[in-house]
Amino acid sequence: MKKLNSLELFAGVGGLLEGFEETGDYDLLAAVEWLKPQCRTLVNRLEHKYDNPETAKAKVINFDIQRTEELIDGWHDDPEFGSNEGLNSLVDGNTVDVITGGPPCQAYSLAGRIRDKDGMKNDYRNFLFESYIRLVEYYKPKIIVFENVEGILTAAPDGELIVDKIRKAFDEANYEIVDDLRKYALLNMAEFGVPQVRKRVIIVGIRRDDPSINYQDVLHNFYTQTLNAYREPLKTVKDAIGDLPPIYPLKDPTARVSHDNNSNINGHYSRYHNLRDQRIFEILASDILNERHEYDSTEKLKELYYKVTGKKSNIHKYHVLAWDKPSTTIPAHLKKDGLRHIHPDPKQKRSITVREAARIQTFPDDFEFTESMGSSFEMIGNAVPPKFAKKLASAVYSLYESL
Incomplete structure (x- = not known):
């Protein structure tokens, strides 16, 4: 059974990554995260569960994803991030099959918009998805997984909906995402065995390689059949x-x-x-x-x-x-x-x-x-529930095999 090579962006503490690793169907090439407590926790997890100390530490890249060219090619003697050979040294010429991750959600969350005096309109995190897409354009994975809060569906910091910008950017990069995100991609984690009410937008995109394929039909089937099969009764x-x-x-x-x-x-x-x-x-x-x-x-x-x-x-x-x-x-x-x-x-x-x-x-x-305690609560609260992530990973693997 072929393992799919994956890159994780905005990895956080690795909730999404944990689920993908648990399936045994993916080979993590690298994970990118800019917060040091999250990186240390993720390295520790990989060392003790899925990898060995030497390769685990190398795979977790602590860097600012907005500095995309340096992230890809490497950087040296940075006062905050030190030196690193970059993503290309870890990808090492291999095909990247899947890119996963989700930009920080605070700029899109309703709570964040309420608390901020400017409604988060001036928050740089509104446009971190652009860095995600630049890396997608560079590595050209077959499938992308982009996760975020429900508020991303209504966020419009400059007057244009963020989801419209995301859809346009993916389209220009030759990726198809589902036509109605609220109908298909807005999921409640509680319906997948996670013991909490947690609504998240799970955008799965497919690179358009074959003009004979109706990618919207494929994506509709993914959400309504493949992923839907993993639902289970509520947990308390x-x-x-x-x-x-x-x-x-x-x-x-x-x-x-x-x-x-x-x-x-x-x-x-x-x-x-x-x-x-x-x-x-x-x-x-x-x-x-x-x-x-x-x-x-x-x-x-x-x-x-x-x-x-x-x-x-x-x-x-x-x-x-x-x-x-x-x-x-x-x-x-x-x-x-x-x-x-x-x-x-x-x-x-x-x-x-x-x-x-x-x-x-x-x-x-x-x-x-x-x-x-504060850092631990923060990283847990920002994570994708690993139980859902494992189901999503299995569904994505089935999607990959069907293409």
Whole structure:
């Protein structure tokens, strides 16, 4: 069975890459990522699971993808990124069959647009897809996989929809993508066995090599038949984290440690929560557990916040995960606080841990997060769930074989 050579762009911590590697159907030539904590974590994963130390470190390129020519040909003595022989040295004349990845989503996300005073119109990340496409044009893979948030469908920082720019750019590069992205490419990860509601746009493109092929028919079949066959029943928060040991508050908390963090499980330790927040968590989780539902409305949550803090807020800050439902989306914002991802057990009085977030994102338990809690939450929140990625990888392999 032939392995397909792949390049991963905007690799992050490697959620998408993890799924592709798990299939055993792909040979990773290189992964590109500009954030150092993500690179270190990814190298560690490749070393211990899929590769050896020497080649794993070489395959993960820490560089700014916007400097495309240097990325391809190499660079030397850069104050931030050191020296590297570049992608071509790793591709080494081999055919690149598949390019995968997705630019940072903050510029396209609805939350990002709300928080930014300019609605993210001036954010350079709006146009990072251009770097992706330049590398596609250079290496000419048979298939591309481009992943992003739902907000990319409506983002128009300069007045023109980003997806229209992307479609035009791929078309000019001789790649076909599906005609109706919202209808076909907008997928909810919860429908593929991921225990969270997480909508993402998954753009699969095919290089137009054969004029006799109706590529739109091929892509329609890919989404409605090939990928659709991997759907499965909903998984819940309990399915994901119910077997992890509880982490209870300390009777005598210290200045920065509020919970008994002695599980010895990678990433399974609570962030610090003051007594006020612990009390709120207990009230809200008990309200759900005892089926009182006094705090089901936004207004009631605002009232609780005012009652406890003496401050008013235009939005409610709290959300308790339900044992018997999929989680809400795991976001990168978890690096700042966990108030919207409160553990459902009222006795634990805490937000979810890095390991619980990783479980909900379907990272395997042997995937180690060794960076700071903030960096770990950020990289987990920005990742593609590996369980979905594995299904996508298998579907893409079937698509490749059919062409």
